[in-house]
Amino acid sequence: MAKLVLIDGYNYLYRAFHALPPLSNAAGEPTGALFGIVNMLRGHLKEKPDYIAFVMDAPGKTFRDDLYAEYKANRAPMPDELRSQIEPMMAIVAALGLPVLRVEGVEADDVIGTLAIRGAEAGIDVVVSTGDKDMAQLVRPHVALVNTMSGGKLDSDEAVMAKFGVRADQIVDYLALMGDAIDNIPGIPKCGPKTAAKWLAEYDTLDGVIANADKIGGKIGEALREALPRLPLNRTLTTIKTDVALDQDPHELHLRERDVEALRTLYARYGFNQALKELDGSASSNASSAATEKEPGIARGNGFVAPSAPASQTELDPALSAPGEYDCVLEMAQLDAWIAKLHAADEFAFDTETDSLDSMRANLVGISLCVESGQACYIPIAHEAPGVAAQLPREAVLDALRPCLVDPSKRKLGQHGKYDLHVLRRHGVEVQGYTDDTMLESFVLNAGIARHDMDSLAQRHLGYQTVKYEDVAGKGAKQIGFAQVALDDATRYAAEDADITLRLHRAMLPKLQAEPALLSVYRDIEMPLVPVLARVEANGVMIDADELRRQSADLSRRMLTAQQQATELAGRSFNLDSPKQLGALLFDELKLPALVKTPSGAPSTNEEALEAIADQHELPRIILEYRGLAKLRSTYTDKLPEMVNPETGRVHTSYHQAGAATGRLSSSDPNLQNIPIRSEDGRRIRTAFVAPPGRKIVACDYSQIELRIMAHLSGDPALVRAFESGADIHRATAAEVFGKPLEDVSSNERRAAKAINFGLMYGMSAFGLAKQLGIARGEAQDYIGLYFSRYPGVRDFMDRTRQQARDAGYVETVFGRRLALDYIHSRNAAQRAGAERAAINAPMQGTAADIIKRAMVRVDAWLAGYRDRALMVLQVHDELVFEVDDAFLPTLLEQVPALMAGAAELRVPLVVDTGVGNNWDEAH
Structure with a gap:
């Protein structure tokens, strides 16, 4: 299908100006916004769209x-350093051959909206390149929003709902309400x-x-009613026109031939060296066009020269943006030479290439190493591409690298290196001395x-656009595994x-x-936690698949009962999983009010819609019960047994x-942090997390940790005393607030x-309370x-x-994490x-979050001598x-709570509750 890219020019100009540092060329002319725009344009051109346009606001009202x-009366004048970049931007856009559209009497948004709808109606896939939230109202089949600066994409109602909490067709009304x-x-x-x-x-x-409006109470309801007269105008102002009279249709927006001489003059003037x-x-390619950001390197025997990063800007270290020389290691003599470099270096970066994103099942395809900026190699060990020369044996490579990888005094670094630690561990190499991780450096910063x-980090910190997978x-569907990638390409990428x-x-x-x-947060909390999380993930947790199957059977029986009840209430059989049949029954036959609509305007049967009418008929409540049971079965009781690793017999999550942003850990595949515990059915799922024979599950949980942190940060004497006394904090608070002795506090007051x-x-308000x-x-x-x-x-x-x-624009945790x-x-x-x-x-x-991380590091260090007796x-x-182990329980129950309580020194004591059981539910 043909593709049309519509670029919101002014939006990106402003965003690049504010997002990038105040860069300049050798003559001192500002180039920051121009730099961002040019790289964004070159990124779009690399994708070779069939049609493209650069859309700007026209002068005038x-x-x-x-x-x-x-x-827009309150808009500040455009800064001079930004205004000076508009003329060269337009010159580069024109020289690149992009059609530039400006239409008097309307805004660029309206031109984009009109072209987007026309393009979609003509069967063209339309990409609107913008960071403007207003544009979300355009999202529909064949129309997607892409933010090249943040990497965000809105290509469906679900994506819009996830970002804004409303459907795409509600965005205009959403904006009208908020202003x-x-x-x-x-x-x-x-x-x-x-x-x-x-x-x-x-x-x-x-x-x-x-x-x-009359149904909405409180101050917000009063504010709504006062604003009613202006809301229709708000809606008109925020609605993007899609019927602008244009001289060009989407099919006419072809990329013209570039003006090479004009581009050469402009690039040289503004220092866009790449x-x-x-x-x-000079960065010749055997595949892509000259407008691409990054092209295949030039072969040098078994090595490659990577193109340099775009734009040698004054704030970027040239040493970090220069071309790199990459070796493909196919002979033992080459490997020996690289190992000598590793021994001579104070630190080195490493990365693995595998055949799977699941680190607990991935097989090693190759390893890359770097000892100095621009000096790197790739060691293929399991490539299967046609014509691939003989590769070094995997065991020989690992044996040769092992002394450096396991040496704790040799500093190693990676990007999201926990994955690589898993892969190498599974191949017999326990990496030691993993001291730096660029993902975590960025996260702490x-x-x-x-x-x-x-x-993203390479673009942000180096001005370098990397080779993508x-x-x-x-x-x-045509994507191949990394083992099938040709060695030239694999070396360049890896x-x-x-x-x-x-x-x-x-950098x-x-x-x-x-x-x-911040350095302390990185060095003392985040980096020590990496190997700890790797061990917890590798340990995994045992699942009682039979128990889950029993729960699935029980859920299925109850789903069948709900189906029978629904059939009796409806007076006929129907498919409870069919929104169409359910909608016809609820709204056409039973004449229940359709209080929630789909994007197309049809009555909705989603959870919100059923909750809205559950007090008017018993059937919606039965349907909700049925769906709740079905979700537990599909998400947990049916799925968890399928996620048991065949090699270990356990489930391994990823942290x-x-x-x-607060530093809280999350988990995925599976997400074990979101197992529901508020319902009895949800809690039952935890009974399937079990210990093997001769062992128990122990849960150690901080008691009211955030309230204790509030007492520490505020230093309030009464609050501190309440925690120091060990009293029930909520009862103690009630006694203070209502001026009563502890024993006289009622349950409602507590x-x-x-x-x-x-x-x-x-931040709960009086209204919320x-x-x-x-x-x-x-x-x-x-x-x-x-x-x-x-x-x-x-x-x-x-x-x-x-x-x-x-x-300051930020706040900090007790340990200095910046938020x-x-x-x-x-x-x-x-x-x-x-x-x-x-x-x-x-x-x-x-x-x-910092305290639990510090606790994990402390507990893991203590467990080092007892890994055969206890696992986190x-x-x-x-x-x-x-x-x-059963016999080790008294020791662990004595030591772990003390270690956790000692993870921070606060004005009030940290208290850790413990529980023991044959499964997680019993221990919790």
């Missing part, structure tokens, strides 16, 4: 200015993304929200960015991985060293350190105190006032933290309030789970 005089500070469109005060999404989930459209080399043919993969292995990893380390480590607190204790950490407790808002506000009067140190801490966030708050200075009140709430909660969540098998939130 648009129809929106006529509708609303204040439209847009950038465009000076006033939204409803205090209506942020969550509130807008919630209203649209309940009432489907802006018209639905307007019609039901682009200039491509233009002059800036946990808030979306991507910490090598390709698809470049050497193909895409989709050796570059090790080379760029070392370059990134040399990022000085930044960490300039921030001692992710660089996921949540419940209210618990809601306040936890609610304050998550009132809703949770089922009391009047004024009463809830009184509770909060009483709380702060008894714990004034907590209020002071919250005020100090908000101020620190406003002053950036991008919206703390936002003009959007809802965004700013959300950032302030995060400022309060993030130090507590982040400190809790799971980490779940604030809990560590062990598999322990």
Whole structure:
């Protein structure tokens, strides 16, 4: 299918200007935004779309200015250093041969929207290249949004829903409710993304929200009703026109022939050296066009020269952006020479190539090494491509490399190296001295960015666009395994991985060293945890597959009962798994109200829709019960037995350190941290996590760790005393708030105190507390006032933290982990309030994450002498789970809680609860 790329020119110009450092050429002319735009353009051209256009706003007013005089009136003038880059940008765009579109009276968004819809209707796959959230309203079949700066992609309703919480066809109404500070469109005060999404989930459209405005209570309801007159205009202003009269159709947007001489002059002037080399043919290619970012290297016997990074900018270290020389090691003499280099080097980067993404099953295909920037090699050991020369035997290669790999005094580094540690361990090499990981360096430096993969980091820190896996292995159904990749391509790809990893380390480590607190988080928490997580993953956890099968059978029986009940209620048989049949039954036959609609406008039968009508008929509740049982069966009881590793007989999850910005670990394949525990059926699943005969499962869980961290950070005397006394903290809080002795506190008062204790950490308002407790808002506000009067140190801490966030743009954990708050200075009140709430909660969540990580390192070190008697098998939130010999239980139950409690020195004691059982549920 043909492809059309529509580039939102001004959006990328502004974003590149603010995202990149203030780069300049030799003459001192600013080039940062231009650099970002040019590389983005070259990236699109590399994909060779059938049609392409660069769309810009035309000078003068648009129809929106006529509708609303204040439209965009608050926008600051364009900075001079950005304005000076527009002319050269347009010159480069024109010289590259891209059609440039500007239409008077409308915005670039409207031109893009019109072309996107026309293209999709003509059967063309349309890619809108932008970072503008407004454009999400265009997403539909054959229309996708791609953000080349963040790597994000919105190509379906599901993707839009995951990002914004609403469907693509609800984006306009979503924006109308929130307003847009950038465009000076006033939204409803205090209506942020969550509130807008919630209203649209309940009432489907802006018209639905307007019609039901009287049903929405509290201050936010009052604000909505006051804003009703302007909401229709908001919707008009935020709606992208898709019927602009254009002189060109999508089929006419062909790429023209480049003006090579003009490009040469422009690239030379602005210091875009790699682009200039491509233009002059110095980075010759046997496959791709001269407009690509990275081309195959030039063969040098058994070695290759990789092209250099684009644009030798003044802020980039030339040594980290220079061409690399890559060897393909096929003879023992070459390997010996590389091993001599490893022995002589203080540190080296390594990477593995395998035949699987599952590190617990992957077979080694090759190993790459790098000792200095630009000096790397690839050692193939299991390639099967046609014409591949004889390779060195795997065991001979591993035996030769083993002394360096297992030497703890030899510093080694990688990118997401935990995977490589697994692969090498499974092949008989226990790597020691793994001291640096570029993924974790990036994560500690800036946990808030979306991507910490090598390709993104290379572009961000080196201005270097790497060879992608698809470049050497193909895409989709035609993609081949790495063992089938030709050695020339494999060497270029794999050796570059090790080379760029070392370059990134040399670029990022000085930044960490300039921030001692961050360096400590990296050196003392994150890096020591890597081998610990590798061991926990390798240990795995034993699953009772028979128990899961019994649970599946029970769930199936109950699903059948639900089906029978549904049939009786309906008066006829129907397919409960068919939304179409269910919709016809509920809305056509039973005449139940269709309160939630699909994107096409049809009545929805999703969970939200059924919940909305469950009080009007028993059938929706039966359907919800049926679906809940079906989800447990398909997600857990049926699936977990299939994930048992045939080599170990256990389930092995993967833990992710660089996921949540707070530092919390997450897990996947399977996600063992999200096994439901609130329902009896969900808790039953934990009974299938078992210990082998002669062993027990032990769970060690921090008690109320975030509240204890709140006491430490606030230093409030009353709160500290409550924890030091060992009292029930919620009962103690209730006694303080309501002025009663502990023994006189009622269960309702304790419940209210618990809601306040936890609610304050998550920014709960009086409205939220009132809703949770089922009391009047004024009463809830009184509770909060009483709380702060008894714990004034907590209020002071919250005020100090908000101020620190406003002053510095970030907050920190007890151990110095930095948590950036991008919206703390936002003009959007809802965004700013959300950032302030995060400022309060993030130090507590982040400190809790740091403590459990420190505890894992301490416990793992102690377990080193007892690995035949006890294994750490799971980490779940604030809990560590062990598999322990019966005879070793007393020792572990004495030592592990003490080690965990000693993982941090707080103003209040850390308390660890323990449990023992034959399975996880019994121990929890």
